[in-house]
Amino acid sequence: MLIGEVARRSGVSARMLRHYESLGLVRPTGRTGSGYREYSSQDIRRIFHVESLRSLGLSLAEVGQALDDPGFTPSRLVENLIRQTRERIARETELLTRLQRIGAAEPSGWEDVLQIVALLQALGSDSAARRQRAALSSAEEGSLPVEALVEATLKENDPHVAGALRWALARSGEGGLALLAEGLESPVPEVRRRAVQSIAEVPDGEATALLEQALTGSDIVVRRCAALALGARGVADAVPALIDMIVDGANDVDAADALGTLAADPTLGDQIGTMLVDRLAAGAADASVRRRLTQALADIPGATTTRALAELSQDEDRAVALTATYLLKLRQAV
Template sequence: MLIGEVTRRSGVSARMLRHYDSLGLVRPTGRSGTGYREYSGEDIRRIFHIESLRSLGLSLREVGRALDDPDFTPSGLVDDLIRQTLDRIANETELLTRLRRIGAAEPAGWEDVLQIVALLQALGSDSAGKRQRAALSSAAEDRMPVEALVEAALNETDPNVAGALRWALARSGDEGLALLARGLEAPEAEVRKRAVQAIAAIGNDTADALLQQALTSTDIVVRRHAALALGPHGVADTIPTLIDMIVAEVNDVDAADALSALSADPASADRIASGLVSHLDSGVADSSARRRLTQALAGIPGSTASRALAELAQDEDRGVALTAAYIIGLRDARDSGGR
């Protein structure tokens, strides 16, 4: 079969067939009477084998080894090709994400594009200082794509940078809330916590509605951080979770502060005091938990809390009794000073 017919049947160009010939990959087994290359059936099969291996990403040198070296084993090479392909996909995906973010920022010219690229690079820097400056700059200049800010906020471990990112997101309004809501479903507890904190920092009606939903989450991490965010805003539904946090000694000081803020409402104050007393009397809480619950009563005004403290001052647990007596003394001094 002459080269023209081989080209038509195989789809491989005559130029490439000559290149294969020069490399020794496929040498025609014969020549016509006029000196033209003639390919046998075995030559055609080899051409198809070469094209098949090339489709997997093998170089021509690797193709030659695969076909001619009897000791060649494909497993190692295939593993290498898999790793190379995964790396290439990751790089291309990262590039695609970067391009989409630049497009979402709607740059007016190349100067805007360069500025956005610089901010994105700084946001991914190993330097916490650079990341923080990028977050602050993005908020001031309104250039950073919100998707990039959300991703950074959900993964940031440095508290100063995280605060700057939350501030930048708060300035963006509702735009990042849908993305942050997805963070509430993240497999990592720390990411879920950061999502709640970022939503709380936005502080508008839509954000508060998301946090209200989070209060009923089956995820205890989400529920607790939502309670810490909503408690100081007077949301009484946070009370059971905040009290449970004191018992479990999880952010218990913050939880007690949130209960104290909630107790500005007299109805909430009685509900909080009753909840604390219920846990104190349940017999479930250990000695240290009972002391924390007693301490939490210090920030709760009203007669219910006062009666509970008077009874606790006689408690069998000396630590609880001393804590209650000390709180009563502080309350008496405060009340006498106010007369």
């Protein structure tokens, strides 16, 4: 079969067939009397083998090795192809994500596009200082799409950069809350905790609703962060978790401050005082717990709290007694 007919039947151009011949991949078995290339059925079968291997992503050199080396084992080559394909997919996915984010920012010109690209590259930098500058720049100018900010926030380890990113997110509006809510469901504890910290800095009702959901979750660190944020927002449901934090000695000073904020509401002050006194009774054997709970009574008004301080001023633990006595004097001076 002559080269023109081979090209027509195989779909491989005559030019490519000549290239295969020059590389030694497919050599026509013979020549006609006029010197034209003549391919046998075996040659044509090899052409199809070459094309099949090329479709898997093999280079022409790898195709030649696969077809001509008797000791060649395909398993290692296939493993390499799988690895290379995954790497290529990852690169293409990253490019797609970047393009989508640029599109979401609705740039008005190439200057905007270049600025967004520069900020995205800075957020992925190994330099914490560069990431922080990018976050602060986005907070001031609102130039980054919220998806990029959320992704960067949920994976950021440096506390200074994380703070700048949370600030940028809080200024970006409500768009990031749905993505942060997904972060609360992450199987990775650190991602859940970064998500709740970011939600806590968004001052709106939808964020408060997400924090209330986090308050009932299984991650104790997430619950505590949500309780502190809800306490500052005046949400009474946070009170039990805040008292637990004081008993456990986990951010107990911040928890006591949040209780003091909540107790400013007359309808809550007595309830909080009663709950603290109840926990004092439950933890009476542990002096360190009594000390923390006594300190927490400082900003809780009401007769219940005053009576409890009077009893604590006679406590066997000197630190508890001195703290309670001091707090009683402050109340009497008011």
